[in-house]
Amino acid sequence: AIGSTKHPVSRMTGPESNLFGFKIVTGVGGVRDSRIFYAKTEEERDSWVEILRSAGRDRKFISGYIWKEKIGTGKFSNVYKCERRSNGEAFAVKVIKKKHISEEENELLRTEIAILRLVAHRNIVKLIDVFETLEHIYIVMELLEGGELYHHIVGRSRFCEYEAYILLSQLADGLDYLHSAGVVHRDLKPENILLKNKTKQGSRLDSSFEIKLSDFGLSKLVAPNEIMKLPCGTISYVAPEVLSLKGYGIEADLWSMGVIMYLVLRGKLPFNSEEKEDIIEEILHDDLEWEKDRIWSQVSSKLVDLISGLLHKDPSKRLTAAQVKQHPWMIEMKEAHSLDATDAENTPIKLQVKVNNIPNPPSHNSENKSSPLGTTDGENTPIKLLVEVSNIPNPPSRDSEKQSSPSGAPLTKDNAQADAVDKPEVNEEK
Template sequence: VCMESVNGSWKKQVDDIRKIFEFKEILGTGAFSEVVLAQEKATGEMYAVKCIPKKALRGKESGIENEIAVLRKIKHENIVALEDIYESPTHLYLIMQLVSGGELFDRIVERGFYTEQDASALIKQVVDAVNYLHSLGIVHRDLKPENLLYYNPHEESKIMISDFGLSKMEGAANDIMSTACGTPGYVAPEVLAQKPYSKAVDCWSIGVIAYILLCGYPPFYDENDSKLFEQILRAEYEFDSPYWDDISDSAKDFIRNLMQKDPEKRLTCEEALRHPWIAGDTALRKNIHESVSRQMKKNFAKAKWRQAFNATAVIRHMRRLQLGSRCYLCLGSSMQEANSSSKTPERHTRPSTVTTIITGSK
């Protein structure tokens, strides 16, 4: 194995990646890549390896190398790490950290006690990590609950942000971010409007996630995609009774200030970290688990089909290795996948299928 410098990072040249890693099972596939559960032979450590054929990168080599160089710079306790990069004559291999704590909503549903304080603590970790990304000039562009995983099965486990398939450097040469991308239910109005946008889009998404964490259903929903988009474009959402009756005014203020239609008026991550609901003691201690978990089971249960295959493969190997009862893939293929969901509160419905929007080049 030899090393070659690429835009300030390193990639390792190798003839056959299987000399270094034992490939187990395919965890998932995308349009241009597949992700494999792999064990490093020298250490026994488990990783998720994203295998990208070079032929899929033709004409995009410079952009890919720049993006990987950026990902190599990211070192944060709440962000899934890119551990290594290997290159063979035919493939590029991204060696990603594997996390074992399961998805955010699953853990909330499973626990018997859940409060605004718990939601505040979760959101604080997310905001802190995204603030770190923004300090590096990186915009995630696809923040959503499915990309928030627990590091391990322990009760006090930290939250990890995963999946940087749509991440982008802000202010890159000759590149104004205006490509509509991400998952519609979580994207900011300016993205759907295909206007130039900035890191403020991530702050909007955090607001949507905070909303869901406090009631169990999304702020925007309609069976018709066009009507769903219209709601988002107008930033039309409500704090419905009775689901929000026991939620603090401070929490609602936090969400309102993140889900501002005008990105200039939206809280930045730094400002969000100073908001009383995050930095103070305004988050209530009342147990809201019954109501929130009931809504989460209604609205997000069907999404499980999307990760069932990935989860089954990993669980089987983790059990063999006694590394824990759950392990989920840290690097997905959100650009190609659709999110499945069901109904929201009794009088509302939301899309049975919400299609990921990708237009133009990345």
């Protein structure tokens, strides 16, 4: 059971001297208790211990993994790199000290583990294993070395439309999968989106860019059309229906995705004031002025239509993740870049080069024979070289970059980061 450990004990003395014992120690509710059981043979005892450990997920972390270097520190946990003993595959393990977490935090942790055990998608962080002792919880996950999306976007210029497509297509895929499985994330923001691979900070996104949704502590399994009422999340990314306390559904995640895309394309949050109360008022009542905004006027109208569809204050009129994937702008971008990739792979690039005034090299028989071309031809007739070069990707057009990527000030921590909802509001719904 959760919160218990099983240990083989040495051969008994006295009346039980012919038996082999094992002890089960429990710590449920902060009360420590233990009980010893006996088996007739050492082999039988060891078999019982292994079965109980497997059923209670009390296997030892060190029996399957090798500790490596520390790679991160959280509020109540440390993260280490580790390797699987059987094949050397690298993972990350989060080590949590139980005494350092509150009941509320423990509940959030259990929720995250439960949901990650249910899901499997290329754009969602993968849970590998969970181990638990009386003092620690070990969560083994896939190793993601790129850090948070937040750190990648701060300090760089606004995204061009191609970069926006790379990010949005993966976010929409991940959310569409979660919502189809009945999972609402409820805290989608750049800090909770991880990059699979290391990238140079401020570098442009390309086709190798891969994201993973993470931090499912506030997530919830819901029935179709279920209404949730507990407000939670991070204020600047929270949907108006969450703040109005009238109830909300999976549509709240789409609003958060819209805020993220607004941020990377515009360079600032759509609703961002000094005071928390002002942000809430803006989210609830203010309309975004797309046409009057100089930056948005330089972005394609179809993309503006998509982002405004995600930021519709009426959740019933807000785009779903499936609708985002089928939006005309998404289809156009997919077709355009699929065509570019096909051309780059299959179509040779022919270069015809004219080279003037290159004299013919002397022939081995030049003393006995004159050149068939003659001196005049060698000096004045252009030589045409036809060269085929395959697998060269098409470079981005400067015109398209100007149309789809308005240059501007880099994103800063102030316009990307937002306050979390007050602590009392961040509780899992019962």
